[in-house]
Amino acid sequence: MAQVRFAATPSVVQPAPESEDVPPLPFHEMGLDDRLLKAIAQCGWAQPTLIQERAIPLILEGQDVLARGRTGSGKTGAFAIPTLQKILQAKATATQQSVRALMLAPSRELARQIHANVLALSASCGRVIRAVDVSGAGELESQRPLLAELPDIVVGTPARVLAHLRAGHVDVRASLDILVIDEADLIFSFGYEADIKAILPFLPSVVQTVLTSATLTEDVLKLKKLILHNAVTLKLEEPSLPEASQLTQYQIKLEEEDKFILIYALFKLKLIQGKSIIFVNSVDRCYKIKLYLEQFQIPVCVLNSELPVTTRCHVVSQFNRGLYDVIVASDEKFLDEQHYTGKVDHDKERSQRKKDKESGVARGIDFQFVSNVINFDFPADVDSYIHRVGRTARGNNKGTALSLVSGRELALSNEVENYLKEQMGVEGEEEHVFKPYKFRMQELDGFKYRARDAWRAVTKIAIREARLKEIKHEMLNSAKLRAHFEVNPKDAQILRHDKALHTVKHQAHLKNVPDYIVPQALKKVVHVNPRNKRSNNPLSRPMSQAKRKYEMSKRDPLKNLKKK
Numbered sequence: 001m002a003q004v005r006f007a008a009t010p011s012v013v014q015p016a017p018e019s020e021d022v023p024p025l026p027f028h029e030m031g032l033d034d035r036l037l038k039a040i041a042q043c044g045w046a047q048p049t050l051i052q053e054r055a056i057p058l059i060l061e062g063q064d065v066l067a068r069g070r071t072g073s074g075k076t077g078a079f080a081i082p083t084l085q086k087i088l089q090a091k092a093t094a095t096q097q098s099v100r101a102l103m104l105a106p107s108r109e110l111a112r113q114i115h116a117n118v119l120a121l122s123a124s125c126g127r128v129i130r131a132v133d134v135s136g137a138g139e140l141e142s143q144r145p146l147l148a149e150l151p152d153i154v155v156g157t158p159a160r161v162l163a164h165l166r167a168g169h170v171d172v173r174a175s176l177d178i179l180v181i182d183e184a185d186l187i188f189s190f191g192y193e194a195d196i197k198a199i200l201p202f203l204p205s206v207v208q209t210v211l212t213s214a215t216l217t218e219d220v221l222k223l224k225k226l227i228l229h230n231a232v233t234l235k236l237e238e239p240s241l242p243e244a245s246q247l248t249q250y251q252i253k254l255e256e257e258d259k260f261i262l263i264y265a266l267f268k269l270k271l272i273q274g275k276s277i278i279f280v281n282s283v284d285r286c287y288k289i290k291l292y293l294e295q296f297q298i299p300v301c302v303l304n305s306e307l308p309v310t311t312r313c314h315v316v317s318q319f320n321r322g323l324y325d326v327i328v329a330s331d332e333k334f335l336d337e338q339h340y341t342g343k344v345d346h347d348k349e350r351s352q353r354k355k356d357k358e359s360g361v362a363r364g365i366d367f368q369f370v371s372n373v374i375n376f377d378f379p380a381d382v383d384s385y386i387h388r389v390g391r392t393a394r395g396n397n398k399g400t401a402l403s404l405v406s407g408r409e410l411a412l413s414n415e416v417e418n419y420l421k422e423q424m425g426v427e428g429e430e431e432h433v434f435k436p437y438k439f440r441m442q443e444l445d446g447f448k449y450r451a452r453d454a455w456r457a458v459t460k461i462a463i464r465e466a467r468l469k470e471i472k473h474e475m476l477n478s479a480k481l482r483a484h485f486e487v488n489p490k491d492a493q494i495l496r497h498d499k500a501l502h503t504v505k506h507q508a509h510l511k512n513v514p515d516y517i518v519p520q521a522l523k524k525v526v527h528v529n530p531r532n533k534r535s536n537n538p539l540s541r542p543m544s545q546a547k548r549k550y551e552m553s554k555r556d557p558l559k560n561l562k563k564k
């Protein structure tokens with residue numbers, strides 16, 4: 001039956017050393033402060049990733065660095081650790097508090113993540129290091145007090161940081177030691193080039209600069225020329241995705257109906273272990289899968305371009321905290337939104353931005369400890385595949401990717417596999433990067449009828465209602481609209497009591513998996529419905545309402561007492 005089981009909770013593996021004779025340089029041999037080593041250990045980072053091993057010593061030496069590393073290679077730690085070390089060193093002798101590091105990221109989500117990483121890595125330093133994230137959506141003026149305290153590290157999007165510098169909320173000309181521009185290629189795609197240029201006159205004439213990027217585009221090289229001096233370029237010759245020992249990539253050829261039958265069975269029979277992201281190609285499909293899986297009591301959350309940035313951050317943080325095991329993500333239109341970056345589109349960059357059309361969800365956002373990525377719909381191109389699959393097997397963790405490929409998607413999947421084969425140096429027609437996911441679909445016949453029922457129940461109207469419901473929920477919770485609702489409580493009421501939702505027809509039987517539909521081969525390994533067994537408790541057996549009432553009253557000691 002299911003010959004391949006998904007990876008269990010990820011375990012840590014060693015980073016590949018450059019050659020057999022050169023062992024990786026461990027963190028404790030990098031001359032780092034004990035407080036940092038303690039925090040690194042608390043993050044669970046046993047060994048540096050390749051990019052960390054190379055970049056940390058260079059940045060500590062004071063070199064300008066352009067670090068190209070594949071997605072999930074640990075670039076944030078590569079610049080955050082040496083920055084913190086330098087700040088600790090400087091503060092040991094400094095007499096004045098000042099802003100020493102500026103970290104720019106192309107989106108609020110990424111800025112928030114960098115900030116969270118910096119806080120985690122400085123957790124053992126007590127109050128010695130202060131870091132603020134100014135990328136939030138609030139008023140510029142409200143962040144002024146944060147900057148007035150001269151935090152050691154300021155994190156933000158280029159537009160926000162520039163606005164503060166122009167407003168005179170902070171002056172770093174005499175104090176800044178290090179400038180980091182993370183995801184430099186996205187800085188261009190998101191139209192921040194002009195802001196970066198405008199920031200430069202507010203910086204000291206000489207400042208150590210670190211650029212990180214997943215790709216070395218022309219734009220990134222231009223930026224390197226503009227702001228880096230005698231920089232070392234770390235162009236790690238790694239394939240775009242981790243090697244097979246860290247990331248297992250499976251593929252199964254299935255048409256639409258079999259796709260939804262399979263995911264139902266995989267989740268319901270717990271053949272997938274650990275946290276998973278299911279990728280689809282549109283917002284509608286996102287809700288379709290959510291409403292479909294929810295009928296089987298498989299709780300999932302959604303992430304898509306319609307949700308405001310705060311909600312998206314909230315969803316990712318809930319997922320990271322383990323509140324959900326499954327996220328359904330779609331990436332359509334993600335970057336066309338003004339609110340993603342908090343910035344007006346620049347026409348010039350628009351066409352380029354479209355190329356990145358899925359990086360918003362998939363790229364840069366750090367879903368933690370994702371064991372599996374499932375491509376329910378196959379992505380549109382190689383880049384999208386890499387960005388999606390790059391959400392698992394991050395840092396030194398292991399992961400699995402499973403692509404469900406229909407006949408129409410086969411050509412795309414071959415294209416992606418050929419690209420990966422070339423990158424990984426896999427030769428020969430018979431050799432594959434995508435392992436076949438061997439699942440005998442005919443044994444899922446018992447699941448078919450339930451799956452069809454549930455799939456059909458998710459009508460277009462149900463999807464529209466689900467999307468509307470989420471938007472209404474966002475409006476009711478919007479900080480910006482709160483004042484309006486206080487003055488106009490009727491508006492809030494209307495939103496709350498708008499016409500009843502055409503929710504998906506509730507089919508109680510779908511939540512259980514009767515034993516007779518479980519494939520014979522899996523009966524011994526899966527444990528579904530432990531409550532299916534007849535129990536001695538009469539209340540747990542199916543019974544009419546009248547009978548239940550009678551049983552309840554029989555069990556209620558007070559009622560029994562009264563009768564006596």
Ligand SMILES: Nc1ncnc2c1ncn2[C@@H]1O[C@H](COP(=O)(O)OP(=O)(O)OP(=O)(O)O)[C@@H](O)[C@H]1O
Nearest residue numbers: 045047048049071072073074075076364394395396
């Ligand atoms: N040395 C390490 N050991 C184990 N895990 C690590 C290590 N360094 C970083 N990680 C983890 O790996 C994940 C990816 O790190 P990070 O976000 O810095 O990657 P990235 O290269 O910036 O990726 P992207 O380009 O997609 O943003 C994070 O969850 C991080 O906690």
